[in-house]
Structures are given as C-alpha cells and as structure tokens.
Amino acid sequence: MNKKxxxxxxxxxxxAVACATDTATEEVAVEEEHDHEDHSTLEEVQERGFLKCGxxxxxxxxxxxxxxxxxxxxxxxxxxxxxxAVFGDYSKVEFTALTAAERFTALSAxxxxxxxRNTTWTQSRDxxxxxxxxxxxxxxxxxxxxxxxxGLSASSTLKDIDGLRVCTNAGTTTEKNITEGARxxxxxxxxxxxxxxxxxxxxxxxGECDLVTTDGSGLVGNRAKEGALNDWAIFPAxxxxxxxxxxxxxxxxxxxxxxxxxxxxxxxxADEYGVGRANVDSFDYDANPEMGRLMGKNDGELQxxxxxxxxxxxxxxxxxxxxxEIYSKNLNPVGLYREGSANAPWTDGxxxxxxxxx
Amino acid sequence: xxxxxxxQESPPEIQFAGVNRWLKENLFSSTGSSILTFLSVGxxxxxxxxxxxxxxxxxxxxxxxxxxxxxxxxQAYPESDFIxxxxxxxxxxxLLGLTWGFNSVSEKVSLKSTSTTFMKVFSSIFFLILIxxxxxxxxxxxxxxxxxxxxxxxxxxxxIFGILLLSSYFIRTRLAKQEMAKDYxxxxxxxxxxxxxxxxxxxxxxFDSSNVxxxxxxxxxxxxxxxxxxxxxxxxxxxxxxxGKYLSSKNIKSVKRILPASWLLTPLVVVTWIYRKPDFTxxxxxxxxxxxxxxxxxxxxxxxxxxxxxxxxQYQRFFVYGSLLIALVVFSLPVVRQLKxxxxxxxxxxxxxxxxxxxxxxxxxxxxxWTVSIAILILLMRGGASESLIVVPxxxxxxxFALTWVIAFFGIAISFPFGVILALGRTSTFPIxxxxxxxLIELVRSVPFITWLFFGSVMxxxxxxxxxxxxxxxxxxxxxxIFSAAxxxxxxxxxxxxxxxxxxEAADAVGLSTLQRISLIVMPQALRAVxxxxxxxxxSLFKDTSLVAIVGLFDLLYIGSKVIPNQSQGANFLxxxxxxxxxxxxxxxxxxYSFARRSxxxxxxxxxxxx
Numbered sequence: 001m002n003k004k005x006x007x008x009x010x011x012x013x014x015x016a017v018a019c020a021t022d023t024a025t026e027e028v029a030v031e032e033e034h035d036h037e038d039h040s041t042l043e044e045v046q047e048r049g050f051l052k053c054g055x056x057x058x059x060x061x062x063x064x065x066x067x068x069x070x071x072x073x074x075x076x077x078x079x080x081x082x083x084x085a086v087f088g089d090y091s092k093v094e095f096t097a098l099t100a101a102e103r104f105t106a107l108s109a110x111x112x113x114x115x116x117r118n119t120t121w122t123q124s125r126d127x128x129x130x131x132x133x134x135x136x137x138x139x140x141x142x143x144x145x146x147x148x149x150x151g152l153s154a155s156s157t158l159k160d161i162d163g164l165r166v167c168t169n170a171g172t173t174t175e176k177n178i179t180e181g182a183r184x185x186x187x188x189x190x191x192x193x194x195x196x197x198x199x200x201x202x203x204x205x206x207g208e209c210d211l212v213t214t215d216g217s218g219l220v221g222n223r224a225k226e227g228a229l230n231d232w233a234i235f236p237a238x239x240x241x242x243x244x245x246x247x248x249x250x251x252x253x254x255x256x257x258x259x260x261x262x263x264x265x266x267x268x269x270a271d272e273y274g275v276g277r278a279n280v281d282s283f284d285y286d287a288n289p290e291m292g293r294l295m296g297k298n299d300g301e302l303q304x305x306x307x308x309x310x311x312x313x314x315x316x317x318x319x320x321x322x323x324x325e326i327y328s329k330n331l332n333p334v335g336l337y338r339e340g341s342a343n344a345p346w347t348d349g350x351x352x353x354x355x356x357x358x
Numbered sequence: 359x360x361x362x363x364x365x366q367e368s369p370p371e372i373q374f375a376g377v378n379r380w381l382k383e384n385l386f387s388s389t390g391s392s393i394l395t396f397l398s399v400g401x402x403x404x405x406x407x408x409x410x411x412x413x414x415x416x417x418x419x420x421x422x423x424x425x426x427x428x429x430x431x432x433q434a435y436p437e438s439d440f441i442x443x444x445x446x447x448x449x450x451x452x453l454l455g456l457t458w459g460f461n462s463v464s465e466k467v468s469l470k471s472t473s474t475t476f477m478k479v480f481s482s483i484f485f486l487i488l489i490x491x492x493x494x495x496x497x498x499x500x501x502x503x504x505x506x507x508x509x510x511x512x513x514x515x516x517x518i519f520g521i522l523l524l525s526s527y528f529i530r531t532r533l534a535k536q537e538m539a540k541d542y543x544x545x546x547x548x549x550x551x552x553x554x555x556x557x558x559x560x561x562x563x564x565f566d567s568s569n570v571x572x573x574x575x576x577x578x579x580x581x582x583x584x585x586x587x588x589x590x591x592x593x594x595x596x597x598x599x600x601x602g603k604y605l606s607s608k609n610i611k612s613v614k615r616i617l618p619a620s621w622l623l624t625p626l627v628v629v630t631w632i633y634r635k636p637d638f639t640x641x642x643x644x645x646x647x648x649x650x651x652x653x654x655x656x657x658x659x660x661x662x663x664x665x666x667x668x669x670x671x672q673y674q675r676f677f678v679y680g681s682l683l684i685a686l687v688v689f690s691l692p693v694v695r696q697l698k699x700x701x702x703x704x705x706x707x708x709x710x711x712x713x714x715x716x717x718x719x720x721x722x723x724x725x726x727x728w729t730v731s732i733a734i735l736i737l738l739m740r741g742g743a744s745e746s747l748i749v750v751p752x753x754x755x756x757x758x759f760a761l762t763w764v765i766a767f768f769g770i771a772i773s774f775p776f777g778v779i780l781a782l783g784r785t786s787t788f789p790i791x792x793x794x795x796x797x798l799i800e801l802v803r804s805v806p807f808i809t810w811l812f813f814g815s816v817m818x819x820x821x822x823x824x825x826x827x828x829x830x831x832x833x834x835x836x837x838x839x840i841f842s843a844a845x846x847x848x849x850x851x852x853x854x855x856x857x858x859x860x861x862x863e864a865a866d867a868v869g870l871s872t873l874q875r876i877s878l879i880v881m882p883q884a885l886r887a888v889x890x891x892x893x894x895x896x897x898s899l900f901k902d903t904s905l906v907a908i909v910g911l912f913d914l915l916y917i918g919s920k921v922i923p924n925q926s927q928g929a930n931f932l933x934x935x936x937x938x939x940x941x942x943x944x945x946x947x948x949x950x951y952s953f954a955r956r957s958x959x960x961x962x963x964x965x966x967x968x969x
Contacts, residue, residue, distance in 0.1 A: 057912065058920040060932065065912065065921045067426045069434025069757065072927050096830075097910040102816050106910075109819040221926070225933035334926050 041113050041249070041256035042086070042307055050092040053079035054112035057097035060221040061334045062118045062138075062245075071095045074330040075116040078137055078247060078264065081320045082114060085263045085312040090319040104129050107250060114260060115248040118217075125248075132257055134247035135264045137323075138331075139342035139351055141239020142177050143216040145223065145232050150210055156235040158185035165190045167200035167209035173241070178213050181240040215243055217336060224334045237340070258306050266294055266313035268354035270322035272345055277325060280317045294357040302357065323352060403489055411491045414507055422934035423941045425563040426922050430941075433757020433912055439635065439748050443760075444587045446628045448594055453624060455595040457617055458541070459602020466537040473530040480523040487515045545596055552592045555585050563929045571929055623734065625767060630741035637745045646696065647740055651733045654700050658728040661708055662715045674712055681705040695743060696736055703732065756831050757912040759945070765835055765903045765913075770896055772839035777846030778885075782876065784847065785854055795847075802844035808905055810837045815909035834906045842899045849891040853884035886964055893957035897950045918942040 045051055055063035055075050063073040071079075076095070084090040096112050107115045108130050119125070120140075121133040144161065146152035152160060158181050166182075168175050170193035182189045192209045194200045201222055204212040212219070219234050226232075247260050270276065273291050275283050285292035292298055295317070300310025320326065327338055344350025385395040412418070423430070432443060490507050564572050605613050630636070664670070665677065685701035707728060715721035756764055783795030802810070814837040815830065822828075828836075857880055865875040885892075907916035918938035925931045 057910075058916075058924045060924045060926050064925050064927060065429065065433070065917075066925065066928055067429050068437070069429060069432075097912060099908055099910055101908075102812070102910065105816045109816070111819065221932070224926070330927070333930070334932075 041253050042259055045086055045113055045256075049087075050094050051079065051083045051086060051114065052094050052096060052112045053082070054096045054098040054103060054106055054115040054117055055079065056117045057095065059118055061217070061330050061336070063095075063116075065097075072330070074138060074326055075118060077320055077326045077330065078116050079114065081267060081316045081326075082247075082260055082263050084315045084319045085259060085266075085308055088309060088312070088315045090315075104131060104248075107131060107248060110250075113249070113256075116246070118245045119248055120243045121246060130251050131248050132251050134249065134257070134260045135268075135354070136244035136246040136351070137264060138217075138245045138327075140215045140217050140243035140245055141342070142174060142213060142241040142243065143219055143234050143236065143239050144178075144211050144213045145204070145219045145234050146211045148231055148233050152233045152235065154233050154235055155237065156233065158182060158187055158236060158240065160187075160235075161189055161211060162187040163189075164210040165192055165208075166211045166213055167192045167194060167203045168213050169194055169197050169200060174214055177241045217331075217334075220335045229335065255307060259308065262306065263313070263316055265354035265357070266316055267321070267323040267326065268345075268352055269294055269357055270313075270317045271324045271352070272347065272354070275317060275322060277318060277321045280314065290357050406486060407489055407491050410486060410489070414490065418937055419931060419934045420937055421561050421563050421929075422922055422931040422937055424560050425929055426917075426925075426931070429921070430758045430914060430917055432760045433917070435757075435760070436748060442632050442635075444591070446632050447587075448591055449624055449628065449632070451591050451595045452598045453617070453620055455598030456602040456605075457621075459599040459604075460606045460613060460617065462541050462599075462603055462606070465540040467540050467543055468534070469536045469538060470530055470534040472538070472543065473526045473533075476526040477523060477530065480519050480526060484516065484519045484523060487512060487519065541599070545599065548592060548595070552589055555588055565928075569928075625771070626738055627741075629764075630738045634741075634746035635748045636741045637747050638740055643737075643740065646694070647736050650696050650700065651729075651736050654704065654732045655725075655729040657704065658707055658732070659725055661704070662711050662721050662725050662728070665708065666712055666715060666721070674708075678705070678709050681708050696739055699735060699739065700732055703735065758917055759914050761831065761906070761911060762900075762903045762914045764831065765838055765906060766900045768835045769838040769842055769899050769903070772835070773842035773846055773899075776839065776843040778850055778881070780843060780847035781850035781854060784851055799844045799847050802841055803848075807841055807902060808908060810841055811905060811909050813837070830909065830911060834909065834911060838899065838903070838906075842895065846892065846895055849888050849895060850884060852891070853886075853888035854880065856887050857883055889957060889961055889964070893953060897953055900950060900953070901946060914945060915942050 039047075053076075055071060055073075057063055057065050057071060059073065059075070061073055063071055063075040065071055079093045079095065080090040083093045086092075096106065098106050098112070098115070098117055100117075103115055103117050103119065104125070106112050115131075116137075118138075118140075121136065125131060126133055144158075144166070146156070146161070146164070150164070161182065166178060166189050168178060168191065175191070175193060178189070179191065189211075192200075192203065194203060197212075197214050197218065200209075200212050200214075203209050205226070216234065216239055223229060223232050223234065247264065249256055249260055269290070270280075273288055275291055275295075280295070283291065285295060285297040289298075293300075293302055295314040296303055296310035296312070297314075303310050303312045306312075321329070324338070327343065331337075338344045338350070339348075342351045344352065346353040386392045435443065490512065492507050492509065492512070566572055665674065670677075681701070682705045685698075685705050688701050689698045711724065715724045780795050780799055783791045784799060786792050786795070811834065814833040818828070818833060861879055861883070862875065865879045870878065904913050904915040906913055907920075912921060918941060919935060922931050922938050923933055923935040
C-alpha cells in the first residue's frame, strides 16, 4: 500500500466521522435543554405528554392489575381522572407500582408526579416528608370482625368484646388502637399478636381467636374472599381509628396541588348535583350555574386560570365519572357501600364535601 | 462393583424372577415387614388421594391461572405487539434447532426402554385416577358435598389410559428389537406437546353480555392465539434442525463460529430492536450511523495493514496508550454515544492487531470481523437509544415471566465475565488491583441482596446527576449482576486455587504470555473444577429474581402471590393464593431442574469427578 492511498483513506475516514459528529452534537444540545428544575409539575407533565402515577398495583379495589396488565380501582381511577383533566384523555397515565416502603422516596425523587396508593394522611407524613396531601377520596378506619354465632352484629360496640380473643399484627398502630379502645370501653380482651395480617386471618378462620382487627376495607375484602357475608359481622359502625386515604404530591407546588385537588372536588360536586357519565351531555347547565362553570359551559375561566383547558373537568366526568360512579364501580363488588358510612355525601351525613366552584 | 469381576461392557440384564417371588422377598419376608408394607401402602394411597383431592376439588379456581396466563408471561405488553414476542421466541427456537441439528450425534434408543418408561408413566396415572376421591366436603358449616370426579368421567379416563398402557405394552413386546434415533424421538415428544395444545381443553373464563362472569366451561379449548404460533414455531424448529444437520454433514467450519456468536447476539438484538419498537428514521441512520461505520471500518483497515509495517510496529505501545487516552477523553465529552464505545473497541483492535493479523489472510479476516462488529454495535445502540413506540398501559413493558427471564439471563451473562475478572484480580500480584477487587467482593457480599436492590431503586437517583435516569428494570439487572458476580468470583477463586503451581510453571517454561497462560492453561481447568458451585449460583440467581418485587417490579412470583389473589374486578379471583403459588412453584421447578440436568450432562461430557 503506497503512502497516497493511506493518506486518502485517513482523510476520508476522518471526514466521515466528523460529518456524523456534527449532527450528533445538535442532538445532545437538544437533550440538555430538557434539564429543568424549577418548572411546576403541571408544566413538566404537559411537556412529557403523560402522567406518572404511583399506585400499589395489588390492593383489592384500590389498585388492581387485571389479566391484560391494565390497572383498575379507585386509586387508579383518580390517576385517570387527573390525566383526563390535564390532557383531555384519561389513558395518558403511566402507572408505577410502589411498595409501602419506597412510595414517599419515589415521590420526592420525582419518579412519580402523583402518589395515590391507599396512603393514610397523618400529621408526621404531611409535615416531615416534604409531601402535601390532597382531599381524602376514601375514609377508612380500623374495625373488628367477629362471628354472628358469637352474638356479634354490625351494631355491636367495643363493650361487647369483653373476654374475647383478638388477633392482630404485632407492633403496628392497629395493635395500639385496639388496646387503647378496649381499655377506654372497659372491655378485657386477650390480644393474640402475629407477624402479618394474613396470618391473623388464618387464626381467625381456624377458631384460634374470636375477632380480627384491621382497616375496614381490608376486613370487608377478606369477608368477600371467604364468602362469609352472612356469617361474619364487621363493627363498630364508627371505626376506632381514622384512616383518610387520598392523593399525595410534592410540597411547594401550588399549581399542581390545585389541579389535583380540584379534579377530586369536581367529582364530588358532580356527584352532589347528580351529574354522571350518562347525563353529562344532556344536563341542563343553565338551571345550575355552578355546574355550568365547573364544566366550562360558559367561559370556563375558572379552569383556564389554573392552566387547564376550559372543559378539563367535563372530560373528567365524561371519561371517568363522578365520585359515586367511581366508588360504586370499584368498592361495591367487595361489599363496601356508601350508605351510612363516612363516605356518604355531606348532605346525607357523610364527609364527602367540596368547596363551591365559583 | 468389587465382587463383580465381569468385564463385559454392558451390565448383564437383570432377569425378572416372577411377581410372587419378588413380592415375597421384598415386601412380605416376615410378619413385621408385611405389617409395614400394608401400613406404608395405606399411607401412600392416603397421601396421593389427598393430593389429587386438592387438585380436582371444586374449591380450586384453576381458571385464575388460565385466565391470567398473559399477565403471568408479559404483564402489560400490548396485544397488538405480541408478534414481537413470537418473533423473539421464533429466533431463539430457530437458533436452537440449528445448534441441535449441527451438533446432533446419531445416538439410538431402543424402543423397548422407551416403551417401558411410557408404561411406568401411564400405569402411575392409571393408578392415580383409580384412587382419586370422588366426593369432597365443600362447606364445612353446612356439610353439603359435591361430586368431584364423576364416575362416568373416571371410567372414561381409565379407558383412555388403559388403551395407552396396552399399546405401549404391545410396542414393548412386539417391536422390542427396533431402534430409533434419539433426536427424532425428542422431535416426536415436542410434537406431541403441540398436538396436545389442539386437543386438550382448558377451562376458560367467559363473560355474558352484561359483563357478568359465567361458570367456566370446561370444554373450551386453548386460545387460538397461542395454538397457531406454537404450531408454526414447531415447524420452524424441525426445519432448522434438518438444516443444521445438513450443514453439519457438509462440514462447513464457519458455522461453528457463527452459531455461538449468534447466540450471544440474539438477546441484545431482541432487547434493542425486536422487543421494542425503536423510533428511528432512515435519515438518522444514513447521516449518523453509516458515516461512523464506514469511518471506523476504514480506520480499522489502516490499523490492520499500516500498523503492522516494520517501521511502525516498534511504536505500537504509544499507539495503544494514545488510543486509550483518546477513548477516555471522548467518553467524558458530550458527544453522541455512537462515537464513545467504538473508540474503546478501536483501542482493543490496536492492542491485538499486530499479534493476530500476521498473514494476509488473517488480516483480511480480522478486517471483516472488525467491520461487522462495529456495524452491529452501532445499530444495536441506535435501536437501544431511540424511544420505543410501544404504548404500554402500565409502568413497564417487562413483567411476569418476561421480567424474571430478562433479569436472570442478563444477570448471569453479565456476572459471569465480571466474576471471572474479579477472581483473577483478587489473585493478582499487583497490590492495587488485588485491593480493589477484594474490597469490591467483600463490600458486595457483606450487604444483603435486598439492601442492594433498595439502593439501586431508591438511592441511586440521588447519586446520579439530575436528568440521568435509568429504567427500574435496568437498575435491577445491574444490581443483580454485581451481586452475583461477587459470589461467582469467590467460586472461581476456589477453582484457581485448586490448580497446582506446576501448571503455572509449565506454562511459563513453554514461553506463554500471561494472557495465554490464563486463557489456555489456568482458566479451562479452574472453571471445569467449579461447575457444580457455578450451577448452584445460577439456580439461586434465577430464584433470587423474585426479590425484585420489593422494589415494585412485578415478577412471576409476585403476580402469583399478590396480584392475582387481589383481583376483585372482572373475573374476581380474590383469595386464589394456593393455586397461583403452586403454579409458580411448578414453573420455577421446571426451569431450575432443567438447569441442573443440563449441568449434569456437561459434567459428564467433561468427565468431572472421574479423573
């Protein structure tokens, strides 16, 4: 090989690589522009084109993974609702399955925009972890489950458990609540502690204890699993602890907080006026100006100020439904009903209440 | 064998001395042993009855598994892109068929032993059907009983297996002298499995018009969506088997090299191109990738031909260090990825070119290998780096068995070379390398796997610069392979220590370089000695993949133990944990047992434990 050919080949090679690098640097520059720290979550989500929502993925009626991999449940539905409000398309959600241990870290690290993972709103979680809590979407609370054959019924109280054996998991607030509650009611109970709740359930079924205790939704789910709707009773009617479950987002992001809060409130208000998926198009908005404003039927200024489109909440109701529809679809199949519970609308003595839209 | 001095090659055939005599000698030799025989037969029958009772009890919801098979396999992978999954399986099966056919040995099996095995299997099933409980108490409170195995069904099944038993007995007596190639027999077995897909009915969940779940219809057959692809893939497997056999008969040497390379390449192609839908344009490839490929190919040509000239070969050391320096500098600069890795490959080429390309023909071969590998690397990077266009209705494409498999496969594939390097580093005479390797191994080993997974999932984001994000699956794979590599390194180090000093000295005496000594003398012996612990490591890694559930990834076991037993909507499988856990256990067993069988074969071939 002579020198000329070598030099020619070398030049050719360098030119080829240089050509490629030119176009390449442009690509890198574009990529670097995406680096953003001070944007609000809403802008970030809108720019990205989909919502990242943290759920459990394996919680009965709250977020279940179905046979085709899709996620359903009341938590999942509120993720869909926020996506409907932001994009007008409920399906623009990417779910991230989070364990109880990593949920808050994932939220603060920005891996999810919104955390709806049956998370109880407590003072320490609200103040110490850099999170804020949205309006409660489900009021849960610790209850007890016993056998009808022991003379227990849905109207029993803590006084009736005197002398019975109670199974619960050790070292949790559940254990503390039942001990304190029984002492206040003057009932002497024998506490049987186990490692995890499924074990407590096994002991209850085997007759090694007369009562089990955990969150009401969990008890109902287990009663439905065993098909013992008429044999086991869940009581007391007003739970012995407060477990409000709702959406969580990062602190200091008022715009994003407003979007999430008002999406939830919109489902409450629509429920209050009886506007659902079926009648959202045919509803007489002139007769009800508040619904008209919320659905963006006049100018929709209330929504555009928030950074959403005027018909954002119309899309929520149209595509996902109002609170009653979301609740009934997900929680009725496992035996949880709104009537008489804290999840009834405020007009029926419940706690589901939203500020007015005006 | 001490008192048997018969030096015949095949062991003498044991003569069957008659049922009565056998029974008398083995089971009823005395009153005590007769009692024991009856007792243990009673216990065994009772045990089998309760196991079958568990399986066929109407309380069992086996539909929870058949209905959720898709979730088990790929989680949320969209149905419209299933063709990609089938292409993946087809690629692997095609390669498998080629390798199988190419390496097939004309081993023959007598029909007698085959039919004896079948007789054993069929008579066991016959016996199990015979003793299957017909009634099981369903409701403990109300005491109602339900018929589990109807007598008519029992007789029907007994008839089928009776006929099968008789026909295998017929083959055993009439065609005992016939022989059949083992490979054809295996093809026949796989074929029977595929035929079973078309014949065997599996209960499937169906819904009526108002979306209410109907009772499972036991006479619905498997979904057509899997029957047809599997049949097609079977044909592909058989076809590639014969192609491989043909190539083997033609004695084409290059196939021997291409096959292992394709096996290594397949998973990478699958992950970067087939399993996802890369978003790329032809202009990107034409303006960016092609120039780089051509450029590096030309540079490689120059290196191979020019660097070997007598004038320059004495400066080779400077070229090696210079190219490494350039590669490292470019790696830290913000240029496109497509330029970074090839520069490292160029460094390797410059280091090895003078030793390998010493004749005209080998220089040509090296150039071809260089160009092909650069092209493959660039195209793989193009596929892997561009965004996937597959819309997934969930968090991750991978889930279920696909996830388990990806983590296990890449965990093993990455940890093996890494572990060997760590082991060599720990036994190295360079203090700095030895200290680094020892520290790494001890650090990784002294912290539980779960902690490392948490570290990868939760804490890594705080260490990385903002904007740099890794997929959760990638993080899990990286953590798994590093963890496994530390253990593997210790296994390999055990193998290294078993090699006598004489081997090292002998290698030095023939004048081998360090690299040659390690790759030709030490490693083959060391690795051969540690096959059993390495296989254990592989099996335990495969099972450890179930721990990724704690960082929110849905692997096979998590879907079985937590996800399906919590499905209340649609089909409602609340509380079906026993069925699902059992299914997962069988699934894991199938894979781990086949690993173990495979390793036994390798050990046998290498004559491990005999020399």
